[in-house]
Amino acid sequence: MIRDLFSKRKKYATIPTEEAKQEVPEGLMTKCPQCKSIMYTKELRKNQMVCDNCQFHHRLTSSQRINITLDEGSFVEFDATMIAKDPLDFPDYKEKSAKDREKTGLNEAVITGKGTIAGMGVVIGVMDARFRMGSMGSVVGEKMCRAIQHAVEEKKPFIMFAASGGARMQEGVFSLMQMAKTSTALNRLHEAGLLFISIMTHPTTGGVSASFASLGDINLAEPKALIGFAGRRIIEQTIRQKLPDDFQTAEFLMNHGQLDQVIHRKELKQTLENILDIHQQPLINREEDGTDG
Template structure:
């Protein structure tokens, strides 16, 4: 009798395990992958199509997700006006760093572009300008020799054509695989911007999440008007590195866009949905209302 009940109990257990496994598989396949995303800030689930409709801004807490350079250009430039320049430039491996070429090839395939900076001419609100955008999805938007060269060439084009310049930054800083050659781009881009200033041309710098390292220490913070997109993280080094270096407690959120505005580094903090109209208004003011 005991054997009978033991066998029956075992069969019941096996049935439950088998049934639960099938149910779990069915529940997992009911919701396709990628249909919902979790917000990095509030951790709440977001319907992917709703996130796209909101320009990749969380509808719950307002956190601004990272977006790639092509989406950024589509949001800022007027329809069918962006004409890319210097798209053929590609990074090499000047210092012979191990695995650097593999990382470059992987980034090219992932983003379908040659490097981390896309630049060209366009109109924004019908006002002509030159526009450059760093892509944080290409090796974290790091600045190597090619990025520095493309930024410099864009500045020189703005000088030649006597048009305003807009650069949107999203970067982890200088590209360590290129060592000193990468750091030299800081001085190179800053020197080109000095020439732009001498020509009395407008430079609008837009800092997004994240703008750090050598990019933050060079062209990103040298704008005539420095704008930070809401949710932007702005700084040179990470908070842990700074804390270990200066041996002091740091203010809360000291690398946030709002903190930087309060302390004078940033002129405006703007939500993504208002960014194009804000830049357009500044271009209008600079050009005296004269459109293309």
């Protein structure tokens, strides 16, 4: 009897072997960083990467974002082969960029192209934080400007999903120049009387938040997205004041007039459909009248 008791304890105290551990596929489960609940990754993906328990919005890849936003099979990519140079000969920049290309399957931190939403043509740009933290370098700026020019030429609305750590440090002033470059391109879109919808996701910071991401005719954001220029600690040290707990969240910015609406991911496509539908008729009327503005 005593022997049985000890054998039972031994059974429950057994540590799984390495072989047993390997039977559980990597990435099978995902832990929510907000509520700490654990869910099947497959189910999370079906739920558009939104936690079913607390509604936390996990990051999306650029391809996932395109798939849930555009009509199936409608996306045509622009400038897919553009790759950044190393204008400043910055240490390890080429090697790190090559690793990001291998890891993500992307050539840069933004994908641009055209497609349809509910049958309505749009030009779209989607940033991907997996590539150099979505930082804006020369290629990101160039792809953005070319996409905007496509929108002008084809008289289509331009939609931009921002997800970025800001300007790309390894390209120095060349990166900072993209702020003015993209802003100027958007001014041409505005002069053509075309719609620009900016959607800020987590995170949208630095030079991106200070340039094209904040220049939308309509500025939207996902819940609790971090949006701002400088970091909280830097600002607090500069002004010598404690900032509110919700400072630089999408909700804080909407309450202070920088955003038009904070929208749940599952409602975003329908919202875009509604906005595009409202703006379709004025554009049709201008084309019939032969006017541009």
